[in-house]
Amino acid sequence: LAKLTGVGGQVKVAIIGAGAIGGSLAEAAAAAGHDVLLCVRSAIPRLEVEEAGSVRQVPVRISADPARETPADWVLLATKAQDTRSAAPWLERLTGPASTLVVLQNGIEHEDRVRALVGEAPVVPAIVYIAAERIGPGRVVHHAGNRVIVPQGERGASFARLLDGGPIEIRQEADFTTAAWRKLLSNVAANPITALTMRRIGVMREPAIRELARDLLLETAAVGRSAGARLTDNDVEEMLTMYASLNQEGGSSMLYDRLAGRPLEHEYITGAVVRAAERHGVPVPLNKAILGLLDALNEGLRGKAIG
Numbered sequence: 001l002a003k004l005t006g007v008g009g010q011v012k013v014a015i016i017g018a019g020a021i022g023g024s025l026a027e028a029a030a031a032a033g034h035d036v037l038l039c040v041r042s043a044i045p046r047l048e049v050e051e052a053g054s055v056r057q058v059p060v061r062i063s064a065d066p067a068r069e070t071p072a073d074w075v076l077l078a079t080k081a082q083d084t085r086s087a088a089p090w091l092e093r094l095t096g097p098a099s100t101l102v103v104l105q106n107g108i109e110h111e112d113r114v115r116a117l118v119g120e121a122p123v124v125p126a127i128v129y130i131a132a133e134r135i136g137p138g139r140v141v142h143h144a145g146n147r148v149i150v151p152q153g154e155r156g157a158s159f160a161r162l163l164d165g166g167p168i169e170i171r172q173e174a175d176f177t178t179a180a181w182r183k184l185l186s187n188v189a190a191n192p193i194t195a196l197t198m199r200r201i202g203v204m205r206e207p208a209i210r211e212l213a214r215d216l217l218l219e220t221a222a223v224g225r226s227a228g229a230r231l232t233d234n235d236v237e238e239m240l241t242m243y244a245s246l247n248q249e250g251g252s253s254m255l256y257d258r259l260a261g262r263p264l265e266h267e268y269i270t271g272a273v274v275r276a277a278e279r280h281g282v283p284v285p286l287n288k289a290i291l292g293l294l295d296a297l298n299e300g301l302r303g304k305a306i307g
């Protein structure tokens with residue numbers, strides 16, 4: 001699939017976004033011996049990954065100027081989904097006829113999000129099970145998890161080989177639709193509720209919140225089934241049990257974005273559920289209400305709040 005174009009015959013891997021997931025993938029690609037280019041929008045001097053109190057410096061080349069770059073064998077998009085369009089200059093420069101793009105983002109519409117920006121390049125959607133956090137420019141903390149799920153097939157296998165031997169396991173999944181909707185299920189209640197209430201994950205244990213979460217999840221599972229995902233009410237109960245088992249002081253990426261005053265990813269989580277529901281004619285009144293609230297909150301973060 002990918003031909004060798006990197007330094008000294010190495011495979012060239014370009015990663016767009018030096019945040020929690022981009023930093024983690026950059027470390028994995030460097031550990032696998034590749035020529036790694038980290039593409040940032042504000043220059044950073046280095047990339048460091050912190051884990052269990054120790055800090056590792058990752059050998060990457062850092063670039064803040066798409067115009068200076070040439071195509072890579074592999075391009076890994078690891079911005080938040082709402083920043084995809086702003087990464088267009090990178091995608092244009094880095095994807096050539098032999099490139100494969102992997103989209104490591106939450107949500108379900110990975111290929112739709114990038115198709116217009118990458119011409120004919122093959123696109124591999126990826127579901128991320130890594131808990132990491134960007135705590136400052138070029139500084140990422142790895143908390144837990146090391147799994148990325150891609151569709152089974154030639155390209156998925158090729159991506160798994162790319163990162164073979166490193167700290168991240170690339171798992172190929174025959175039923176990727178179900179895997180993607182299951183991940184969406186894990187985000188669609190906890191992320192909005194923690195962001196809207198400005199409460200940590202312990203809020204999910206409160207009886208009224210648990211009922212709201214259950215109803216949001218039941219709506220989402222119904223839409224997922226219409227889209228071909230094999231999800232049952234049992235998956236919903238398992239998700240509620242999982243929420244209740246989490247460290248109460250933990251958060252969600254949407255809560256962290258709200259706390260930092262950054263735009264939210266809600267259009268690609270709750271918004272994705274509502275769009276799919278409209279396509280399949282499934283009623284989702286609660287997700288629609290939550291989407292309205294998150295839209296209003298997001299506008300507030302963009303400067304329309306009182307005070």
Ligand SMILES: NC(=O)c1ccc[n+]([C@@H]2O[C@H](COP(=O)([O-])OP(=O)(O)OC[C@H]3O[C@@H](n4cnc5c(N)ncnc54)[C@H](OP(=O)(O)O)[C@@H]3O)[C@@H](O)[C@H]2O)c1
Binds near residue numbers: 022
């Ligand atoms: N973090 C997790 O534990 C986790 C777990 C599972 C899934 N995910 C998903 O993984 C995806 C990435 O999330 P994340 O947590 O890694 O986000 P993040 O820590 O906020 O990092 C995103 C990075 O992308 C950069 N970026 C944005 N637009 C850019 C552009 N046009 N050019 C270059 N860089 C750009 C940002 O730059 P600035 O530094 O300039 O803002 C930031 O460093 C999201 O879809 C998220 O939902 C995350």
